[in-house]
Amino acid sequence: GENVEQHPSTLSVQEGDSAVIKCTYSDSASNYFPWYKQELGKRPQLIIDIRSNVGEKKDQRIAVTLNKTAKHFSLHITETQPEDSAVYFCAARGNSWGKLQFGAGTQVVVTP
Amino acid sequence: SAVISQKPSRDICQRGTSLTIQCQVDSQVTMMFWYRQQPGQSLTLIATANQGSEATYESGFVIDKFPISRPNLTFSTLTVSNMSPEDSSIYLCSVEVAGVRYGYTFGSGTRLTVV
Numbered sequence: 752g753e754n755v756e757q758h759p760s761t762l763s764v765q766e767g768d769s770a771v772i773k774c775t776y777s778d779s780a781s782n783y784f785p786w787y788k789q790e791l792g793k794r795p796q797l798i799i800d801i802r803s804n805v806g807e808k809k810d811q812r813i814a815v816t817l818n819k820t821a822k823h824f825s826l827h828i829t830e831t832q833p834e835d836s837a838v839y840f841c842a843a844r845g846n847s848w849g850k851l852q853f854g855a856g857t858q859v860v861v862t863p
Numbered sequence: 864s865a866v867i868s869q870k871p872s873r874d875i876c877q878r879g880t881s882l883t884i885q886c887q888v889d890s891q892v893t894m895m896f897w898y899r900q901q902p903g904q905s906l907t908l909i910a911t912a913n914q915g916s917e918a919t920y921e922s923g924f925v926i927d928k929f930p931i932s933r934p935n936l937t938f939s940t941l942t943v944s945n946m947s948p949e950d951s952s953i954y955l956c957s958v959e960v961a962g963v964r965y966g967y968t969f970g971s972g973t974r975l976t977v978v
């Protein structure tokens with residue numbers, strides 16, 4: 752089955768700086784890669800996603816890049832703000848039953 | 864995107880008892896997924912529920928412990944049976960929503976504490 756590794760586990764950035772989170776996946780047939788933001792006590796919220804036929808996608812301050820050859824994808828947050836502080840999860844959908852496999856999560860702390 | 868109503872939002876239960884968690888979706892969906900999220904951890908898939916067929920369980924999860932019902936395309940339940948303190952966790956349902964914004968949406972979660 753699919754295996755997703757996520758790094759780093761924690762990330763501290765100064766407000767205004769950029770944050771990058773990286774994930775690797777094992778199943779070359781995986782075709783969908785979402786990123787979720789989870790604030791304390793709340794449900795995971797989809798913030799951006801990318802399909803395997805696209806190399807990069809951007810939505811305002813958030814971007815995701817996908818390298819299918821290397822089987823890794825990354826989340827980029829520019830001009831970070833305190834409200835970006837949360838746990839971020841990457842995920843990959845492999846080849847069976849549409850289920851998502853999640854990475855371990857990255858705790859992002861943005862300090863003013 | 865789909866709106867999921869999940870209940871209860873939280874419960875405190877005695878060991879040895881069972882709790883049934885419900886998820887209601889405002890649109891018809893083919894598959895519903897049940898996850899467990901232990902404190903400070905990632906999301907672990909328990910099972911995938913299709914309407915009209917038996918749920919498919921992930922390694923480490925069994926039907927006797929986590930029976931699932933999926934009577935129609937908008938509703939599912941997960942029961943946590945014969946609970947022990949190790950079952951204390953957040954349980955979330957999720958659905959895949961096709962369309963322009965294609966993604967998976969989560970219910971608000973059920974915070975379960977077993978004492």
